[in-house]
Amino acid sequence: MSFEISANAIEPEALKGRLAAAGAGACVCFEGWVRNHADGEPVTALEYETHAALAAKEGEKVLAEAKQRFAVERVDCVHRIGHLQVGECAVWVGVTAAHRGAAFDACRYVIDEIKHRLPIWKKEHYASGATGWVNCATKVAG
Amino acid sequence: MVEVTAQYFAAFREQARCDREVLATRSDTAAALFAEVSGRHGFRDSAARCKVAINGEMARWDARLESGDVVLFFPPVAGG
Numbered sequence: 001m002s003f004e005i006s007a008n009a010i011e012p013e014a015l016k017g018r019l020a021a022a023g024a025g026a027c028v029c030f031e032g033w034v035r036n037h038a039d040g041e042p043v044t045a046l047e048y049e050t051h052a053a054l055a056a057k058e059g060e061k062v063l064a065e066a067k068q069r070f071a072v073e074r075v076d077c078v079h080r081i082g083h084l085q086v087g088e089c090a091v092w093v094g095v096t097a098a099h100r101g102a103a104f105d106a107c108r109y110v111i112d113e114i115k116h117r118l119p120i121w122k123k124e125h126y127a128s129g130a131t132g133w134v135n136c137a138t139k140v141a142g
Numbered sequence: 143m144v145e146v147t148a149q150y151f152a153a154f155r156e157q158a159r160c161d162r163e164v165l166a167t168r169s170d171t172a173a174a175l176f177a178e179v180s181g182r183h184g185f186r187d188s189a190a191r192c193k194v195a196i197n198g199e200m201a202r203w204d205a206r207l208e209s210g211d212v213v214l215f216f217p218p219v220a221g222g
Contacts, residue, residue, distance in 0.1 A: 030221065032222045048151050049151065051216070054198070054200065058200075079221060086149065090222065091221065091222050107186075111222060112177070112222050115220070115221045115222035117219070118219060118221045119151070119193065119195075119219055120191075120219055120220065120221035120222075121152035121153065121186050121219060121220055122220040123152070133152055133153035133217065133218045133220070135217075135218035136152075136153040136189070137185075137186035138153055138156075138157060
């Protein structure tokens with residue numbers, strides 16, 4: 001079980017290799033990618049910022065909850081920070097379990113909780129030159 | 143009156159135009175201090191959508207402030 005904040009590109013295949021477990025009959029991985037639009041507006045890039053220590057602490061907590069709630073073998077998560085281009089992987093969650101049900105459920109649980117609980121902020125850079133912090137009341141005109 | 147350090151992140155840091163400031167304040171809870179700095183810097187997100195940490199630990203909005211506390215104000219999060 002490991003949670004990591006990374007300033008480097010996420011490499012899903014390498015991360016998946018770490019999930020191997022002899023008792024695993026299912027492996028479910030989720031990748032969150034940077035897309036080129038948000039609410040109908042063209043997006044050119046994303047910028048992620050975090051409070052690393054508190055994000056790591058809360059991230060570990062989420063993974064521990066997933067292990068407790070679902071019959072999983074391993075559950076890992078990596079979240080990118082920094083400036084990301086369209087198509088890059090922003091977050092990766094990987095779960096192995098004896099059976100697929102627990103693997104799907106745990107993976108969904110982890111990504112949902114990560115999005116809502118960790119001190120991570122996302123700034124969208126729009127094609128218009130404007131920027132906006134997602135979920136916040138302000139948007140800065142370009 | 144207590145003297146505390148307020149730290150701002152992401153949208154709050156940009157709006158406040160600084161990442162921290164030392165404040166002498168009559169606000170005696172995290173919520174009261176948030177209301178005070180929101181007024182000063184024009185933060186428009188309600189406390190219910192934001193989070194606060196004190197001295198490196200997540201805290202409740204009704205946490206009492208003491209001199210020397212470092213109060214971290216987190217705007218609405220958006221991981222993933």
